Amino acid sequence: MSFDTIFALASGGGRAAVSLLRLSGPGSGAVLDRIAGGRPAPRLASLRRLRHPESAELLDEALVLWFPGPRSYTGEDAAELHLHGGRAVLEGVTAALLACGARPAEPGEFTRRAFLNGRMDLTEAEGIADLIAAETAAQRRQALRQAGGALAVRYAGWAERLTRLLAHQEAAIEFAEDGLPNTLEAEVRREGAALAAEIGAHLADGGRGERLREGLWGAIVGAPNAGKSSLLNALAGREAAIVSARAGTTRDIVEVRLELGGVPVWLADTAGLRETPDEIEAEGVRRARRRAEEADLLIAVFAADQPPDAETLALLAPGTLVVANKTDLAPAPAAIGGQAPIALSARDGEGLAALRAALEAVAAERAGLSEEASLTRPRHRAALGEAAAWIEEAIRAPLPELAAEALRAALRALGRLTGRVGVEAVLDVVFGDFCIGK
Numbered sequence: 001m002s003f004d005t006i007f008a009l010a011s012g013g014g015r016a017a018v019s020l021l022r023l024s025g026p027g028s029g030a031v032l033d034r035i036a037g038g039r040p041a042p043r044l045a046s047l048r049r050l051r052h053p054e055s056a057e058l059l060d061e062a063l064v065l066w067f068p069g070p071r072s073y074t075g076e077d078a079a080e081l082h083l084h085g086g087r088a089v090l091e092g093v094t095a096a097l098l099a100c101g102a103r104p105a106e107p108g109e110f111t112r113r114a115f116l117n118g119r120m121d122l123t124e125a126e127g128i129a130d131l132i133a134a135e136t137a138a139q140r141r142q143a144l145r146q147a148g149g150a151l152a153v154r155y156a157g158w159a160e161r162l163t164r165l166l167a168h169q170e171a172a173i174e175f176a177e178d179g180l181p182n183t184l185e186a187e188v189r190r191e192g193a194a195l196a197a198e199i200g201a202h203l204a205d206g207g208r209g210e211r212l213r214e215g216l217w218g219a220i221v222g223a224p225n226a227g228k229s230s231l232l233n234a235l236a237g238r239e240a241a242i243v244s245a246r247a248g249t250t251r252d253i254v255e256v257r258l259e260l261g262g263v264p265v266w267l268a269d270t271a272g273l274r275e276t277p278d279e280i281e282a283e284g285v286r287r288a289r290r291r292a293e294e295a296d297l298l299i300a301v302f303a304a305d306q307p308p309d310a311e312t313l314a315l316l317a318p319g320t321l322v323v324a325n326k327t328d329l330a331p332a333p334a335a336i337g338g339q340a341p342i343a344l345s346a347r348d349g350e351g352l353a354a355l356r357a358a359l360e361a362v363a364a365e366r367a368g369l370s371e372e373a374s375l376t377r378p379r380h381r382a383a384l385g386e387a388a389a390w391i392e393e394a395i396r397a398p399l400p401e402l403a404a405e406a407l408r409a410a411l412r413a414l415g416r417l418t419g420r421v422g423v424e425a426v427l428d429v430v431f432g433d434f435c436i437g438k
């Protein structure tokens with residue numbers, strides 16, 4: 001494989017003390033020869049004057065690193081320039097690199113090369129993208145686990161077992177042709193069933209890995225004036241939504257980002273549920289209902305000094321957190337919709353800690369780190385579902401040739417997941433998520 005020599009700013013843009021420009025590709029060493037007066041000892045930082053290759057103008061005094069392939073992040077010859085972080089420095093060095101024939105990298109291109117050079121599989125590359133995007137400690141742990149190969153090892157193990165099953169299935173076909181008795185097919189069925197069950201168990205995780213990666217959707221619903229906006233503000237610690245004594249204040253959805261036990265949660269305040277002739281408010285109520293339906297985490301707010309309203313009661317589902325607000329005005333009822341409510345006063349903060357603890361417990365249950373690594377993307381779910389279905393198909397196949405064909409299809413599905421089957425389209429989807437310089 002022959003590649004261009006690519007470069008990109010790997011640190012954030014804007015003014016900074018130091019900026020990191022990285023280079024990768026067969027011409028990296030020659031670039032250092034031309035702009036840095038030679039290649040430093042491998043993997044050791046060296047202070048060098050950088051000059052434009054044609055004008056010889058001094059551009060910066062920088063730390064330079066040289067990583068001869070294959071011992072580099074990308075697996076090919078690579079280099080790093082740790083520059084002073086100014087804009088003109090970056091522009092001057094960029095012009096020098098272009099003059100040397102290097103070109104700017106596409107988003108994710110360094111990691112794409114690392115993948116193409118066999119240094120990681122696709123799930124590990126995705127883990128690196130997730131690590132860069134991680135905003136909470138739990139997201140970071142999940143991403144590090146995936147970047148470290150937790151999914152890769154598991155899926156490679158499944159692919160290996162499938163390959164063995166396929167080999168046995170093919171041997172069974174040979175034996176049948178030679179008229180020999182064999183027990184291989186029975187073994188393929190038994191092992192196939194065990195493998196399909198393992199994949200099934202991995203899939204039946206309630207989507208927790210995907211939820212931790214993307215964040216949970218939460219919604220606060222309830223009657224007008226129940227105190228939904230007051231509660232949102234209390235949880236967010238700022239006046240995100242307008243609060244007023246007039247029923248029907250909130251119409252648009254107001255969203256805040258919370259972190260609950262390491263899980264990012266987008267919590268939405270919604271319009272109070274009621275029949276109304278006001279068409280703007282009615283649209284707000286429609287949006288509130290839609291948001292409640294889509295929510296992973298629903299908080300139903302009732303005012304302790306009012307009887308529970310039928311509209312909100314109708315939205316209660318298993319897992320809904322029921323809140324009795326305004327307990328400074330009246331005691332919380334023992335039960336609402338068959339559940340003991342969390343009693344609180346959004347006005348004076350009483351009971352808020354208990355609600356937060358309950359929210360954290362729900363978030364951890366639906367999206368917390370599990371003991372075993374979870375799949376984290378719809379792409380994983382689709383490929384694994386397909387692989388399991390093909391294995392089931394193989395087990396049921398009426399002819400040995402059909403069973404072999406189904407096992408081959410299952411292997412292809414796993415191959416797309418880990419990138420062993422190199423489909424360009426899959427690569428574009430995976431690496432399109434990266435930022436430039438990674």
Ligand SMILES: Nc1nc2c(c(=O)[nH]1)N(C=O)[C@@H](CNc1ccc(C(=O)N[C@@H](CCC(=O)O)C(=O)O)cc1)CN2
Pocket residue numbers: 020067070071072073080
């Ligand atoms: N300056 C700098 N910091 C960085 C990176 C980088 O590329 N440059 N990284 C980039 O993402 C991360 C670290 N990851 C890296 C992974 C592998 C190699 C590497 O050169 N691997 C070689 C040699 C390993 C050794 O023996 O030291 C190899 O695996 O063969 C470098 C960085 C985070 N910090």
Ligand SMILES: Nc1nc2c(ncn2[C@@H]2O[C@H](COP(=O)(O)OP(=O)(O)OP(=O)(O)O)[C@@H](O)[C@H]2O)c(=O)[nH]1
Pocket residue numbers: 222223224225226227228229230231242243244245246247248249250251270271272273325326327328329344345346347348
């Ligand atoms: N006494 C008391 N008043 C509260 C409490 N929480 C909210 N309120 C008051 O109840 C009124 C309505 O509060 P909001 O938070 O705007 O209620 P809402 O549910 O968002 O109302 P809509 O947006 O109209 O659906 C305001 O006057 C609040 O100050 C509470 O815990 N105790």
Ligand SMILES: [Mg+2]
Pocket residue numbers: 228229230241242243249250269270272
């Ligand atoms: Mg409101």
